[in-house]
Amino acid sequence: MSEPKTPTPTPAGDTYKGWVFKWTNYIKGYQRRWFVLSNGLLSYYRTQAEMGHTCRGTINLATATITVDDACNFVISNGGAQTYHLKASCEVERQRWITALELAKAKAARMQAESDDSGDDFSPSSPPAAPGQGGGGGGGAAQNSEVQSALRTLGSKVEDLSTCNDLISKHGSALQRSLSELDSLRLTGEAGDKIRQVTERATLFRITSNAMINACRDFLALAQAHSKRWQKALQAERDQRVRLEDTLEQLAKQHNHLERAFRGAAQANASPDSKGAAGPGKGEASDEDDDNEFFDAMEEAPEFITVPADPQFHKSVAVSVCVCVCVCVFQLNEEPLAMNQESPSQELLPLRKRRTRIPDKPNYSLNLWSIMKNCIGKELSKIPMPVNFNEPISMLQRLSEDLEYHELLDKAAKCHSSLEQMCYVAAFSVSSYSTTVHRTGKPFNPLLGETYELDRRRESGYRSLCEQVSHHPPAAAHHAISDRGWTLRQEITVASKFRGKYLSIMPLGTIHAIFEKSNNHYTWKKVTTTVHNIIVGKLWIDQSGEIDVVNHTTGDRCHLKFAPYSYFSRDVARKVTGVVMDKDGKAHYVLSGTWDEKMEFSRVMQSSRGGENGAEGKQKTVYQTLKAREVWRKNPQPDGAESMYFFTSLALTLNESEDGVAPTDSRRRPDQRLMEEGRWDEANAEKQRLEEKQRSARREREREAASQRSASQSDEAVDEDSLTDPYLKTAPHDNYQALWFERCEDRITGEQVHIYKGGYWENKERGSWDGCPDIF
Structure with a gap:
């Protein structure tokens, strides 16, 4: 059966890649190899998966000769030291490779000549200009270098x-x-x-x-x-x-x-x-x-x-x-370092310097099996866990970490094309997992009514608020709004099961991203997180599943697939692939990358059905794309991150003490603060006190709800909502209502969710927190 032709970009780009048959020996003859032409170098691999680690051979085109044998064959030789006898699948494909090789050879020869000329022009006898001379100093030299670089590129x-x-x-x-x-x-x-x-x-x-x-x-x-x-x-x-x-x-x-x-x-x-x-x-x-x-x-x-x-x-x-x-x-x-558009009087105020370190994690030994052996199959949120397994951060703060790469939403808000905007939104949905690759610690379960604010309006133009709106099931509502034209909201309920060898964490709930300028409304859900080697071995985390990012305004859709790790797979670990399609199902962009490193997207020029079948018996679709563009890359970790719970630069600042926050803010939580300071024994005792206080408050609410119900209706009457409301089913006697969020039906998904009703930031400006409960 003939091999399917692999699409390649047009020869105008700096990279050209595709399948070509290469002569190996008289026994095996021509073998199919993956060739990549980039920066004047032609390299080949056995498969595409080898590109990250094993190159079978490389030839420099600057000094190479390219000859054509017949309709499909051509030869590339580098002075006799290296000679590739190649055969394309057809004459047109051969001509495409010849054109790309000629263009790359001319460019490589030109760059080599320019490099030689610049080396000849250098005169060691001419001393460098003294500092401050030349009319520009350091800043003028930097600007001149930037201009020269731009001119060379042009x-x-x-x-x-x-x-x-x-x-x-x-x-x-x-x-x-x-x-x-x-x-x-x-x-x-x-x-x-x-x-x-x-x-x-x-x-x-x-x-x-x-x-x-x-x-x-x-x-x-x-x-x-x-x-x-x-x-x-x-x-x-x-x-x-x-x-x-x-x-x-x-x-x-x-x-x-x-x-x-x-x-x-x-x-x-x-x-x-x-x-x-x-x-x-x-x-x-x-x-x-x-x-x-x-x-x-x-x-x-x-x-x-x-x-x-x-x-x-x-x-x-x-x-x-x-x-x-x-x-x-x-x-x-x-x-000024930052400007607040709404308050010009604060333009000259310096930005707050955030901390870059927290106390190192102490080395406490603990027998994990003695605690977890009786918890197999149980819900993790119902297991009393010591702080030894935690990281000094709450689930609300961990949820706020989704804004680590908020600049992707800033770029998406500026896009004129909804399909290109979808690429940035999809990359944002993937970027939130990059912080989890080494984060094996469990965040603190928030107390009911606990809040967390992340005010980065002066630095980055956004501010965010989270509140624990339900205890059984545990649910947190999140609302973030940016001055740069986007709003993000979500309500996440975490379901988890301990299976002995591994721990599965299934986030339930829908994430919404709304853009003011285009009025585009996107939704998606999170994939399953799995923590392996719970009992024996080194802990490691994997993400697996599929995400459908849907634009409910235009009907566009992006299907992302997180490939689970497999020892026998040839693909890159933590691989993510996706296709952006319009409402008619036509593909416009292809996304590829890894959830822990970077994502790229390429514009689709042509698509066709391939000759091979997928793992499920479905015919593969082959996309011919232009050169890939990087849309997102992970920020480097701060120095000493391995001793600070592998926190990112943003995570290191989340639990930093701030004045003016609500009394229910996670920064004021005593057990979490004690753990961050390394006083774990005191933190465990404080954690038990807070949990018992929460149980007492719950029992008090149940008694009040029962007295109100007995006064308003007979015992035989049944409220219709209690039969359909999942929150009332799990806690029929709890009449708790969130302080900053109100429960209603989402008009997009039809789910019962908590949406921000306003008032928090206004109360913060007034310094009035009279309605906040005493939870700490």
Whole structure:
């Protein structure tokens, strides 16, 4: 059975990849190999899965020769040391590879020549400019380097256009000759061969033309991006020049004023006898004022300047004036670190410096099996667990960690295309799992009524609020809103089962992302998290399952698949793949990557059914895509993360003490604070006290609910809601109501959820927390 053709991008990009048959030996003949052409290097692998760890061979095209044997065969040789005898699946595919190789060879040779030229031009006899020379200092050098880098990139794109133009001219001339021969040819047996030749060359010309168009598009996009940056930089330079001119003008006026004052003081000191004759009282007053005379600066001056009038301090006067003017210039040019659009009076307030470390995790030994052996099959939230298995963070704070990569939603809010916006939303849904790869500790179960606020409005434009709205089943409601045009809300109920060797954690609930500008409303659910080697071995975490991100406004959909880890699989570990489709089921983008490292997306140009069947007997779909673009990459871990529970930079700040938060905020939870400080024995005792206090409060609510029910209805009457409400089913005698969220039916999913009703941030501004319960 013939192998399916693997789609490859157009030759205009920097990377070209696909399946090619390579001659191995006389016994095995031609074998199918995966070839990748990138940055002037042609490498091959046995399978695509080997790309991450094993390369079978690489040849540099800068010094290689490319020859064509027949219709499908071609040879690449590098001076006799390396020679690849290759065969494409068809003539058109062979021509595509030849065009891509020629383009890559020309580019590699050009880059090598430029590198040699730059090395020859370097003269060690010319010393580097001294610091401060050259009119720009360090900032000017950085700006000049950035401009030079942009110019080199633009020059490279222009060279690509020139190379594509040469190829178009070459193949266009050959096509013209073939057409001329076809016109002069009689209807003989050669007509069919000539027509086929014309068809092949026309196809090749179309491919090269597409490459030319793509190179032009890249050049235009790059030019537009840098044009905006240069315009902003130019405007900033103009504004700075105007400010400097104004400051220098003020300096000249003050200098003139100071010179006149100094001359007057010098003349007064030069004639002491005449001053003394004026009378002793007047002379004494003059002596008192000699040391410090104050002169008012001009009205436009930034501040007043104190100047000593004694001639021996004349040089220091000039120095102090220059220092004061420099301070004024820096104050005028300095940009505030963060601006609050709604409160301009706070623009100049510095951002709060967040902590970058927490106390190291102490080394406590504990027999896990002695606690877990009787818990197999039980709900984890109902098992009394010591803090030894926890991390010093609550489930509400862990839920707020979903905003670690909020910039993906910021970019999505700016997208004009709903399909491209879907790529950013899908990448955001994957990014929330990157923080779990080493986080084997269990977060604290929140107390009923516990809240957590994450106010990053000045730094990142968003603020978030979580509240534990139910205890059985444990449910947390989360609401985040950003000044950059998006809202995120979710209500998550965590179901977990301990199976002996592993622990399964199933988050239940729907996540909603709403964008104001486009009015697009997205929903998705979380996948299952599995913690392996609970009893024996090193703990490790895996994510598995499928996610459907749905745009309820346009009908677009993205299907993401988290591949479970398998020892026998050749795929990359923690792999995630996805396809973005419109409401008609047509694929537009393909996503690929891993949930612990990065995600990329590629635009689909063409799709076709492959010849191989999948694991479930379904026919695979093969997508021909453009070059992949990186949409998300994991932030590096802070130094010493392994001794700080593998917290990210954001997680290290979540439990940092802050003034003005609600009394129910997780930062005020005593057992969690004690554990963070390394006092685990005290934390365990405090945890038991809080749990018992929570049980007492629950029993009190049940008694109040029972008395109200007996007063309003007879024992035989049954409330219709109690038969359909899952919360009332699990806790029929509990009349608890959340403080900041209200329960209603979601109009999109039809689920009973808790939605933020407002009031929290207003109460925080007033400092009024009268309605908050005493839970700690």
